[in-house]
Amino acid sequence: MNLEKQKLTPIFTALSKYREENIVHFDVPGHKKNKDTFIAKAMGEDIISFDANSTKELDMLSHPVGVILEAEELLAEAYGADNAFMLVNGSTFGVQTMILSACAPKDKIIIPRNVHKSVINAIILSGATPIFIQPEIDYNYGIANGVKVETVKETIKAHPDAKAIFIINPTYFGVASDLRKIIKICHRHNIAVLVDEAHGAHLPFHPYLPDCAMKLGADMSTASLHKTAGSLTQSSALFHNEGIIDINKIRGTINLMQTTSASYLLLASMDIARSNLALKGKKIFADLLKKCAEAKVRLSKVAGISVISEDYIDENDEHGIYDFDDTKFVIKVNELGLSGFQVYKILKEEYNIQLELAESYVVLAVVGIGDTNETIDTLVSAFEDLSKRFYGKKEPFKIEISNFFEKPKTIVLPRDAYFSPKSTICIDDALGQVCGESIMIYPPGIPLIIPGELITEKIISSYKYYMEQNCVVMNDDEEQGIIKVLGEDENE
Incomplete structure (x- = not known):
C-alpha cells in the first residue's frame, strides 16, 4: 500500500475547495448553503456547506471519472481489492448488489441461516434459490458462530451447480470462519464467494484481527465503514476482485438501484476514514486491542459474568470459530439472574450505556476507533456494579436455547412466496401455515x-x-401478534 498516496482525500479536498468559492446556487439542494436557513441554524453551517450536488468538479457517483474515481481507487488499494465502489445506501445495498450481480433467477446460492434481512430481500429481488446451511451453535452463550469448512464441502457436493456462496466475516458476535479454505474450495468449483463484512471494515488494518475477505481472494465483499471505520452512518463500500464476476455487471446493478443524488457528506466521510485507517490504523487498533484485552481480564473476574476472548478460537474448525475479533465484547449475563434483554435495558436506563444488541444469555458491546480508556472503563465498571447488585440474589436465567436455532423448512421459494396471495392471521393460528413475510x-x-x-x-x-x-419484532403489520401467511383470506 502506497502510504504517500493514502494521505490524499480527493473528495473531501475537492468539496472543501468547492464550498469556499462562494457560488450563487441555482441548483439543488434547496437550502443553497444559506447560513440563515432553518436547517443551518438547527444543524450547523458546516453541515450545509458540505452538502452539495454532483458537479463536474465533484464528480458523479453513478459514473465516476474524477475525484470519486480517484477515491475509489485509493479505497480499493487500502482493502487489497481490484476495485471498490462507494455506497451511500449502506451495506444493505452492498449485499443486494453482490447477490444480484452473481445470481440470476433460479440460480442456487449457499447461505448460512443467520444472515441479515438484506440477504433475504436480495433473494426475493434476484429470484435466486437459497441453499441454507446451518452455522455452528454455541448453546452456552446462545449465539450462532461461523460455518465449518466440512459443512461447505458437503453442501457443494450436494449442489455442485451452485453459483455463489455467502459468508459472514465476522458474525455480529465477532466470529470468523476459515475463509481462506472456503474460498479455495469454492473457486475450484467456479463458485463465487460473496462476503458480508458489514462489521469488519477495520479488519485490514491490524494483523491480530481476522483476515480481510479481499486480501484472501473473495470475489466480492461489502463493508460498513460507518460501523467500525469511523465514517458517517449509512456510508459503506463494495469491493471486487477480478475473475468470476464481471465489473460491468456490478456497475450496472449499482446504477439500477442506488440513488443518483449521493450525499457528499457520506462520500467525504469515507474518504477521510479510509485515509485515517491506512495511515494510522495499525497504531489505533494496537492500542484498542490492548485496552480490550485488559478489560476482558477484568470482566472475567466479575462474579456471574463471562466474556468471549481469544481463547475462544478453535483452529481445528470443530465449532466454526477459526478466528475472533477482540473488539467485540460478547458478555454472558444470565448467571446474574437476568436475561440479556434485561441487562440491555438496565444499562441504558440506569447507567446511560447504549449496547449494540442483546440475546437471551448475552449482550454485545462494540468497541471502535472513538473509544478511550475512560469509555471502556465505564463499561467494565457497570458490569462490576451489576454483579454486586444481582449476582446470587436469584437463580440464573435459563431457557431452552436450542428452540431459537431451529432451521425452518422451506416450502415455497422466497420470491414466489413474496408475490403470492396472502392472508393476515393471529400468530396463535399460524401453526402449519407457510409464512408470507420476513x-x-x-x-x-x-x-x-x-x-x-x-x-x-x-x-x-x-x-x-x-x-x-x-x-423490536419487525414484520409487515404494525399490530403485534399479527402475521401474513400464504393463501387468500376466505372472508374477503
Whole structure:
C-alpha cells in the first residue's frame, strides 16, 4: 500500500475547495448553503456547506471519472481489492448488489441461516434459490458462530451447480470462519464467494484481527465503514476482485438501484476514514486491542459474568470459530439472574450505556476507533456494579436455547412466496401455515422466519418470547401478534 498516496482525500479536498468559492446556487439542494436557513441554524453551517450536488468538479457517483474515481481507487488499494465502489445506501445495498450481480433467477446460492434481512430481500429481488446451511451453535452463550469448512464441502457436493456462496466475516458476535479454505474450495468449483463484512471494515488494518475477505481472494465483499471505520452512518463500500464476476455487471446493478443524488457528506466521510485507517490504523487498533484485552481480564473476574476472548478460537474448525475479533465484547449475563434483554435495558436506563444488541444469555458491546480508556472503563465498571447488585440474589436465567436455532423448512421459494396471495392471521393460528413475510428481531435484523418457510410451534414460541422481552419484532403489520401467511383470506 502506497502510504504517500493514502494521505490524499480527493473528495473531501475537492468539496472543501468547492464550498469556499462562494457560488450563487441555482441548483439543488434547496437550502443553497444559506447560513440563515432553518436547517443551518438547527444543524450547523458546516453541515450545509458540505452538502452539495454532483458537479463536474465533484464528480458523479453513478459514473465516476474524477475525484470519486480517484477515491475509489485509493479505497480499493487500502482493502487489497481490484476495485471498490462507494455506497451511500449502506451495506444493505452492498449485499443486494453482490447477490444480484452473481445470481440470476433460479440460480442456487449457499447461505448460512443467520444472515441479515438484506440477504433475504436480495433473494426475493434476484429470484435466486437459497441453499441454507446451518452455522455452528454455541448453546452456552446462545449465539450462532461461523460455518465449518466440512459443512461447505458437503453442501457443494450436494449442489455442485451452485453459483455463489455467502459468508459472514465476522458474525455480529465477532466470529470468523476459515475463509481462506472456503474460498479455495469454492473457486475450484467456479463458485463465487460473496462476503458480508458489514462489521469488519477495520479488519485490514491490524494483523491480530481476522483476515480481510479481499486480501484472501473473495470475489466480492461489502463493508460498513460507518460501523467500525469511523465514517458517517449509512456510508459503506463494495469491493471486487477480478475473475468470476464481471465489473460491468456490478456497475450496472449499482446504477439500477442506488440513488443518483449521493450525499457528499457520506462520500467525504469515507474518504477521510479510509485515509485515517491506512495511515494510522495499525497504531489505533494496537492500542484498542490492548485496552480490550485488559478489560476482558477484568470482566472475567466479575462474579456471574463471562466474556468471549481469544481463547475462544478453535483452529481445528470443530465449532466454526477459526478466528475472533477482540473488539467485540460478547458478555454472558444470565448467571446474574437476568436475561440479556434485561441487562440491555438496565444499562441504558440506569447507567446511560447504549449496547449494540442483546440475546437471551448475552449482550454485545462494540468497541471502535472513538473509544478511550475512560469509555471502556465505564463499561467494565457497570458490569462490576451489576454483579454486586444481582449476582446470587436469584437463580440464573435459563431457557431452552436450542428452540431459537431451529432451521425452518422451506416450502415455497422466497420470491414466489413474496408475490403470492396472502392472508393476515393471529400468530396463535399460524401453526402449519407457510409464512408470507420476513419476521426479524432487531437488532441485529436476523430473520426468525422468511417468506415461504413453514411455521412451527418453536417459531410461534420464539415469536412470543421476543415480544415478552420487549424486543423490536419487525414484520409487515404494525399490530403485534399479527402475521401474513400464504393463501387468500376466505372472508374477503
